[in-house]
Amino acid sequence: MAIVEADRVREKPQPETAPLIVHVVRQFLPNRGGLEDVVANLARQTVRRGYRVRVVTLDSLFTTPENKLPPRENIDDIEVVRIPWSGSSRYPLAPQVFRHLADADLVHVHAIDFFFDALAWGRLLHRKPMIVTTHGGFFHTRKYVAIKKIWFRTLTRASALAYCRVVCCSASDLKQFSEIVPDSLLIENGADIGKFADTASRRAKRRIVTIGRFSVNKRLDHLLDAMVVLKTRDAEWHLDIVGAESDLNRADVEAAIESRNLSGLVTLHVSPDNGAIRRIITNASLFASASEYEGFGLVALEAMSAGLLPVLNANDAFATLAERHPAIMLADFTDARAAATAIEAAYQGLSRQTETMRAGLLDATRGYSWDIVAGRYIDLYRSLDIVAVENI
Template sequence: MKRFNRPEPDTAGAPLIVQVVRQYAPGRGGLEDVVANLSRLLLRRGFRVRVVTLDSLFRSRDQKLAEHEVIDGVEVVRIPWKGSTRYPLAPAVFRHIGDADLVHVHGIDFFFDALALTRPLHGKPLVATTHGGFFHTPKFAAIKHIWFRTVTRLSALAYRSLLCCSRSDLALFSRIAPRRAVLVENGVDTEKFAGLSSAMAQRRIVTIGRFSVNKRLDRLFDAMQALNGVSPEWKLDVVGSPSDLSEEDLRREIAGRGLAGQVALHIGVDNAQVRRLIAEASLFASASEYEGFGLVAVEAMSAGLVPVLHPNDAYRVLGAQHPGVCLADFSRPEECAARIEQTFQALRANPAATRADMMSGAAVHAWESVADRYIDVYRAALGDRLPPPLRSLPA
């Protein structure tokens, strides 16, 4: 195997954590952000980190990415794959874990099952983060439940810990691995958009995420159509990248509702452009039917945006933790529009205090403390092979 940028002498003896994830930078999304932030903080605590991922993005499968790269100090190895994006087959993963002290699998997919099945051969300690499993949509629900109760249950036996990134994941995975399932909610980069929302209340909403069916952007557009009856000043910025839905699909949905003047699409924009959009907005919205945790909603809170969220399991938990978060049923557009207008009016009555509440609420999800939870799990898995000073190295 080709190697590059060998560790400097001061880290040469540090434990190597290999993070295995199906999609990574330059891909953008919640899963990619979690792995990138965790990797960055592990480096700061003295670990060596390698990310093993697929050699193309699902949205542009024919465009191959570099086989090896260093991104923000993290070694990234990309491997070929075949099959479905729902269960990509990539057996080359085994070539890149031989020198690992611990393998951390992100997601419940081929990597999760294959590394579990072959653990008697490779012998590496394994941990996994659930990231919602594979229940993001109701499609093939019966098959998914059978697979979960059989294949996933069997694979889970090979893992020292299953790190559940939400309370709903903990309830789900406790059914098949009660002694291994532990709650480690996703960390959030609370600095990326910190305090950027408009200081003055604006009838402007931003939503951020992949254009996936489970995000129910159609229902968000329905709510915007209903909001037109309340005030024609309402605007929506949709930030993301194509997935199950294409840009053309969304433009048809927007045009069909006569929302071309109220809804703007921003495809594949960088963080600088996202910051500019947030600076003009006061609310964040998500009509998603399923979320593993709700990472983007917390990022929005860190900016001072007030989230208006469909009450899926993850968002109900977030709403219970943070009373300022608005839960609104996006399957009922008229009622949802009324809730959005009420939230705006409450914000306008006291914008400074509301923004401060949102930002302080987001702070409890910051990555620094979450990274310590991960290291505790690594310590339990590695035992004496993880030296105590690693956790407390200065940033």
């Protein structure tokens, strides 16, 4: 069935004959993170619109590679296929991906990694139309930046030629990828604005939440340094760190907290479920992120949907969000005193206009609903139908 016909079966899905979208992504549920949430939400919305959806992903989480996940699973009517991999989590090698594309009507690759390159160079083997969503590329840290730039301008540029469209999920991605793919398309990520909707404290509190995987680029060290300053100014300040282990584990983060004498003022929550996160948010008023790089800033939007006022490091993605949503406060988290002052100013502003600011934060996130964003992807899928047939 042609991709363009999916909407015709929306009311009465026909699982065996509906068009099949195959998403290829290195990590998926049960892992939690920005990339995983984006693919899961897009997949769910696509299923609701009458498509069949398969996610091909790796058979273990990067944090526990020895624990193999089920090779096949059905999650919310999404067929999940997990394949073995080797090598580095930065560029995992998983050639078995080619075994799961034969019946695909369209292959949607997520992120710029092995899958992006392998499926491009293996185009003559699988002969499937493809699009890719950039998810920040691979410039998440400044490490090896010179080599990354050379790779980007050579191999990434060549691989991109195999894709019908390169979709950028942020303005910063669009600026970067337009250098090698001039017709790159912007579809900004959606946010699950119902997950924590309107759960933040109804009165202003000196309590901060940060949410995200424990990665070096998230710069939890900078946020903890700001907490050291805040505790000298008011003993009521408290920080809840919520996330999953990544290149930093629980022991690393606990050591960073203890070395700054912040025990009791900082609480660590490792891999809590959404219900637990909601309970944490109900006691907080502010969200903070010292991240030095973000592909889009999804977590900040989810925080805003909860009614948390964000104080964010001034990276490109967060700066773009702040331009659109003036309530967001930017700070230089490399300067602990300046960051602490920005957090205090956010609290003071919120305490003066709690209900007004809360209403503004909730309203600002409505345009990022996954229903709206998924509709843009569906329009793209349908527009590629003729291109896909001609290419094959």
